[in-house]
Amino acid sequence: MAELRVRVNGADHLLDIPPQVSLLDALREHLGLTGTKKGCDQGACGACTVLADGERINACLALAVQYADREITTIEGIDHPIQEAFVRHDGFQCGYCTSGQICSAIGMLAEHKDGMPSAVTGEPSAEGEELTDEEIRERMSGNLCRCGAYHGIVEAIGEVAR
Amino acid sequence: MRAFSYVSAPDVATAVRAVSETPNAKFLGGGTNLVDLMRENIEHPDVLVDVSRLPLNGVEELPDGGLRIGATVRNSALAAHPLVRTRYPVVSQAVLNGASAQLRNMATVGGNLLQRTRCLYFYDTASPCNKREPGSGCAALGGFTRDAGILGVSERCVATHPSDLCVALVALGAVVEVESTRGTRRIPLTDLHRLPADTPQRETVLERDELITAVELPPVPAAANSRYRKVRDRASYAFALVSVAAALRLDGDTITEARLALGGIAPKPWRANEAEHVLTGARATEETFDRAAAAELDRAQAVGDNAFKIELTRRTIVATLRELTHEGSRP
Amino acid sequence: MTRTVDGEHLVGQPIDRIDGPAKTTGGARFSAEHAYPGLTHAALVPATVSRGRITAIDTAAAAAVPGVITVLTHGNAPKLNPPKRPTPANLSTLVSGTQVNYLNTDEVHWDGQPVAVVVAETSHAAREAAALVHVSYERLPAVVDFAAEEPNAVAQKGNPVMPGSAKKGDADAALAVAPVTVDARYTTPQHHHNALEPHATTAVWQGDELTVHDSTQSITWLRKHLALRFGVPEAKVRVLAPFVGGGFGGKGFAWPGTIIAVLAARATGRPVRLLLTREDVHRAVGARTPSAQRVALGADTGGRLTALVHTSVTRTSRVGGQPEQVTAPAQHLYDATNIRTAQSQTTLDWMPNTSMRAPGDAIGSFALESAIDELAGELGIDPVELRMRNEPERNPIDGKRFSHRMLREAYALGARRFGWENRSPEPRSTRDGRWLVGMGVATAYHPAMQFTANVTVRLAADGTVTVRCGFQEMGMGNATVQAQIAADALGVPFEAVRVEYGDSALPASVMAGGSMQTSTVAGSVLAACGKLTRRLSTLARRTGMQGRTPTEILTAARVPFIDAAVGSDTRLGALAGQARMLAKVVRDQRTWAKAACGAHFCEVRVDADTGEVRVSRWTAAFDVGRVINRKTAFSQLRGGIVMGIGMALFEEALVDRRTGRIMNPSLSGYHVPVHADVPPIDIACLDEPDPTMPLGILGVGEVGITGVAAAIANAIHHATGSRIRDLPITPDKLVT
Structure with missing residues (x-):
């Protein structure tokens, strides 16, 4: 077993875990950071979305050992106006996908700012693309919400983005 | 997931040596497919050699106007690259139509090329599967074959290749650079993946210890007018039922260069040579597109309940070429 | 007030x-997120045959995985009291998902029934070991093909809450002489709730006191059930579930994971956490039954219904299952002179089905509301107008009074907000570039209790x-x-x-x-x-x-x-x-027929070449009685519509008819709607209290999904001219 140093929400942690432990299990079971959720454990739902150096990833398919030198941010380390917007726009019901939706939205806003296109973005343009609701929906499609709170989530993100 | 040991390789030479010298070692890229397959007990490597942080993450312009894409470039970085977006929009679109933003941030270009099939029976360890357990049989035959192939499949295996990126790359004549302890070799992407025939477990021509280090795109003038069209059940975050990567160069209404490849319908990204042959030099009309699709699908065969794919592929080819014609002839 | x-x-x-x-x-903190000293992790081993007997279980390789504490099978698990036959006289019996005494029997009753559990110090060790448990079976003949069993279906019993069959006049005779008729078969596949939180249990025994954090929709009944199964007084059992990550019916009953986690905790003497895998969620939790339905309508040329026949076949299991009131909407929606509804069931070697959002009504309304749209086409009458011509004054099947019914008002409000008057009556008459555009409508209805x-x-x-x-x-x-x-x-x-x-x-x-x-x-x-x-x-x-x-x-x-x-x-x-x-x-x-109801209006776009369907607009106007909180109630209604979009367009468990095995037990294989599938959803509520309910509340959790699939199928027909009667409406059905 290897001693693994991971940096989560600005703090360093030493973990004694074998390489098959995912970043998700490392967070939830070894660091007690249960805000990041396990919905499928196979990259098909987005509930485990966290930020690695500000980029959104699925923690379930990330081996913790592969992300040892990255700065990981989970919902517990986030303080962002989008959280309050989710509450106001009722962008959740059961709350299980919510951490992932919020982390994903923050990563998405940064991607958009950096000029990352999406499947619904047209030709490259000098001014950059407007973050329309259609863009938000496509860019957030990696985060399932079975309660169907999509309407409120898109409203919440749109409000923060514009 | 079985226990394994993990090594992070500092450079290519170390990586290939490590895999070469260790039985049952595998390269690990972004992990978006391999980690899943390991957790599902389909892959059981004893050692993972992490190549995701090798310094192969650049996209460089080649002197001939082509591009060299490092194997560890993340899918999202590839899609966003200005030269890719302007010179090869089909590549950017193919990436952006695949998976989710999170997975694109993780997945590497090299790993994308080596994705394994999403056949339901391959994924189910309780079902026979010649790809997973050679000689055990193919449970897809007589079962659900909606996602099975219509071209290039065999009696042993009807599974399709799931990559979107590969379809665009194969249309553009990409070349894969591969490194091993025996040196470097270059393989046209069309030749990288094998058809299943009697050995569906052998999916590529790569040896176990060969590492993809780069993908090179030649200059393709038609590629500036290119498009990736993916037909799927959901609007996003789903594998293709059928996909089409196409590029057209037009002189008036004459097609001077055509590139076409198909996804979701074959065991490998399917370069549509027959269709390209019909298109090149012909007039860009609906009739030509129909003829091109028919030529390519001449040998297509339904497997069980996937007969719709032949018609769907035909229609998607025609629709994609039609759109490119409208756009290509715009002043 | x-x-x-x-x-x-x-x-x-x-x-x-x-x-x-x-x-x-x-x-x-959800149910798998509570820390306890000495906490262990469990993983299930599912059976891979549909019916049989376990002849041997080899646990040696599993037990050898570092960190494994024990592997429990029917050979070494503590004895449990078997579940009792469900009876309303004993609430503890009603909540049992199946009649199987897990890990206390060598019999296998469905593909996926847990036959062993691994308990380990870490979740990855438990899962690694579970894959190494090797089970041998004597296979027994199994009946698993719903379609093949359809002819053998038998009449389904009704109860006061879920009526079985019903009759008014002679619908078959009236159908035979009706000048305009529609007579069609509709099918819906097996649906899974797939709440984002997989079923999760953390079980802790202290002496004979049991504390269970469980993702349940039914803490009171689950507590009674656990007391019964584990032979302890109810007062010694505490079930906690302040946060449950979605249920939709899938967490209404006690499924194997809950029982086995408590069993494992008793066997090991340590706290046990069991978070089902997504595959377990498909294999070890009941799903919505598939259905085959017939709707036959007869009308006079003015559009007045003279005959309404709605019959259904659904599936239940040899080891339990809930009846579904598939044809219930036909008893309440239309003032037909003659009505006949009949429900029947097949019994398979399958996981018992269970309630899923608007059981019966969600799938029954697909058939009925599609057929009404077909009839409107036959008659050349606007589908909203046809509904208004047949809107009853009293409950059609038995003449009971409605406690309250404002469906007319809901239609008027919805049509206005949606712009229904802009719809051209001809199918396939509107095109926007590559998209064929269509509008559809359907009624939502769900009884209130x-x-x-x-x-x-x-x-x-x-x-x-x-x-x-x-x-x-x-x-x-x-x-x-x-x-x-x-x-x-x-x-x-x-x-x-x-x-x-x-x-x-x-x-x-x-x-x-x-x-x-x-x-x-x-x-x-x-x-x-x-x-x-x-x-x-x-x-x-x-x-x-x-x-x-x-x-x-x-x-x-x-x-x-x-x-x-x-x-x-x-x-x-x-x-x-x-x-x-x-x-x-x-x-x-x-005394009453009381229900929430509403009108769905939607616009779809269908790619003229590929048959891809995108829902582009939605307006729904509801009569749900008094709305207590506009925000949360509207979210419930929208959530129902989103699940209905999934049901209409993608959702289908692929059950291999040769083996009875689900082949797509994942969220990449079983598609639920993503953000990009869902347009903005305009909701309007009449907000008139029902006089017979507390504060006039009629409920919002389920009415939203009813009628949705039909509205979409009707819009697709309007867009393309193709009538699809088999869900889900995937591109393959529109290109052939």
């Missing part, structure tokens, strides 16, 4: 959820109010809503009310299901608040403090708090409550 101190009604306000901050900061819940409410001298009730919250917003109701009833600010819920130590409530929880709990909260108000008046008179605030009155009376309770959790009280509840349900069913 009383008013709050500052003069504002809280009921009706779009108040933010009180658990919003917990859910948006990662602070909400009220059960009984025990509640205590405390009013303290510091002005705070505590509502205590063992109801469950899995995203409906019930805690927020009950706080609004209590604050209004007692005239205190919203912030002064605290609601305790999700704990079986609280006064017993009903399960969350049937869209009845809000009205049921509200009824008891109102009654308790009424008692408190009366007590407060007495105190005020006694102390001469009439007209003063509660704090002033209680302070003057030197009383720190006053309590009021509704119902009792003593053995006698519980029995009395149960008798009252059953009596009320039966009486209600006899």
Whole structure:
């Protein structure tokens, strides 16, 4: 077993875990950071979305050992106006996908700012693309919400983005 | 997931040596497919050699106007690259139509090329599967074959290749650079993946210890007018039922260069040579597109309940070429 | 209605959820997220045959995985009391998902039945080991092909809550002579709830005291069931579920994971956490039955229905399963002269089916509301107009009075907001570039029920109010809503009310299901608040403090708090409550037809070449009685519509008819809607209280999904001219 140093929400942690432990299990079971959720454990739902150096990833398919030198941010380390917007726009019901939706939205806003296109973005343009609701929906499609709170989530993100 | 040991390789030479010298070692890229397959007990490597942080993450312009894409470039970085977006929009679109933003941030270009099939029976360890357990049989035959192939499949295996990126790359004549302890070799992407025939477990021509280090795109003038069209059940975050990567160069209404490849319908990204042959030099009309699709699908065969794919592929080819014609002839 | 101190009604306000901050900061702890010293992790081993006997289980390789504590099988697991046959006389029996005594039998009854569990120090060790357990079976002949069994279906029994068959006049004779008819077969596949939180249990035994954190929609009944199965007094069992990550019916009953986690904790003497894998969720939790339905309609040329026949075949299992009222909508929606409904069931070697959002109504409304649209086409009458011509004054099947029915008003409101008048009647007549555009409409309908819940409410001298009730919250917003109701009833600010819920130590409530929880709990909260108000008046008179605030009155009376309770959790009280509840349900069913209803309007775009369908616009107008919280109620209605979009376009469990095995037990294989599939959803509610329900609430959890698939199928027909009668409507069905 290897001693693994991971940096989560600005703090360093030493973990004694074998390489098959995912970043998700490392967070939830070894660091007690249960805000990041396990919905499928196979990259098909987005509930485990966290930020690695500000980029959104699925923690379930990330081996913790592969992300040892990255700065990981989970919902517990986030303080962002989008959280309050989710509450106001009722962008959740059961709350299980919510951490992932919020982390994903923050990563998405940064991607958009950096000029990352999406499947619904047209030709490259000098001014950059407007973050329309259609863009938000496509860019957030990696985060399932079975309660169907999509309407409120898109409203919440749109409000923060514009 | 079985226990394994993990090594992070500092450079290519170390990586290939490590895999070469260790039985049952595998390269690990972004992990978006391999980690899943390991957790599902389909892959059981004893050692993972992490190549995701090798310094192969650049996209460089080649002197001939082509591009060299490092194997560890993340899918999202590839899609966003200005030269890719302007010179090869089909590549950017193919990436952006695949998976989710999170997975694109993780997945590497090299790993994308080596994705394994999403056949339901391959994924189910309780079902026979010649790809997973050679000689055990193919449970897809007589079962659900909606996602099975219509071209290039065999009696042993009807599974399709799931990559979107590969379809665009194969249309553009990409070349894969591969490194091993025996040196470097270059393989046209069309030749990288094998058809299943009697050995569906052998999916590529790569040896176990060969590492993809780069993908090179030649200059393709038609590629500036290119498009990736993916037909799927959901609007996003789903594998293709059928996909089409196409590029057209037009002189008036004459097609001077055509590139076409198909996804979701074959065991490998399917370069549509027959269709390209019909298109090149012909007039860009609906009739030509129909003829091109028919030529390519001449040998297509339904497997069980996937007969719709032949018609769907035909229609998607025609629709994609039609759109490119409208756009290509715009002043 | 009383008013709050500052003069504002809280009921009706779009108040933010009180658990919003917990859910948006990662602070909400779900059932697999509770830490205990010595906590262990469990993983299930599912059977891979549909019927058979276990001949051997080789656990050596699994046991050798470092960190594994034990592998439990029927050979070494502690003995459990078997589940009892379900009877309404014993609530503990109603909640059992199946009749199988897990790990206490060598019999396998469905592909996926757990046959072993690994308990380990870490979750990855448990999962690694579970894959190494090798089970040998003697296979027995299994009946697993629903389509092949359809002809062998037998008539389904009804009960007061779920009617079976019904008849008025002679519908078949009337159909034979009707000038205009539609007679078609519709099918729907097996659907899975797939709540984002996989079923999760953390079980802790301390002596004979059991604490269970479980993702359940039914804490009270689950507690009774665990007491029965593990042979301990109910008082020794505590079930906690303050946060449940979605249910939709899939967490209404006790499924194998819960029982086995508790069993494993007993066997090891250590706390056990079991979070099902997504594959387990598909294989070890009941799903919505597939259905084959026939709807036959006869009408005169003016569009008046003379005959309505709706029959259904569904699937249940040899080891349990819930009947579904697939044809119920046909008893309530149209004023047909002659009606016949009949429901039948097949019995397979399959996982028992279970309730899923609007059981029966969700899939039954697909067939009925598609057929009505087909009839409108045959008649050349606008489908909204056809519905209005057949809108009944009394419940069609039996002439009972409607407690309240505003479907006409819902249609008028929805049509106006949606712009229905812009629809051209001809199918395939609107095109926008590559897209064929169509508009569709369908009726939503879901019966309303009220059960009984025990509640205590405390009013303290510091002005705070505590509502205590063992109801469950899995995203409906019930805690927020009950706080609004209590604050209004007692005239205190919203912030002064605290609601305790999700704990079986609280006064017993009903399960969350049937869209009845809000009205049921509200009824008891109102009654308790009424008692408190009366007590407060007495105190005020006694102390001469009439007209003063509660704090002033209680302070003057030197009383720190006053309590009021509704119902009792003593053995006698519980029995009395149960008798009252059953009596009320039966009486209600006899007297009234009461339901929430609504009108769905949607626009779809179908790619002319590829048959890809995108829903581009949605308006739904509902009559759900009084809306307590616009925000949470609208979210429930939207959520139902989103699930209906999935049902219409993608959702289907692929069950291999050769083996009875689900081949797509994942979220990449079983598609639920993603963001990009869902347009903005415009919701309007009439907000007229039902006179027979507490506060006039009719329920919002299920009505939203009813009619959705039909509205989409109808819009697709309008866009393309193709009528698809088999769900889901995937591109392959539109290109061939």
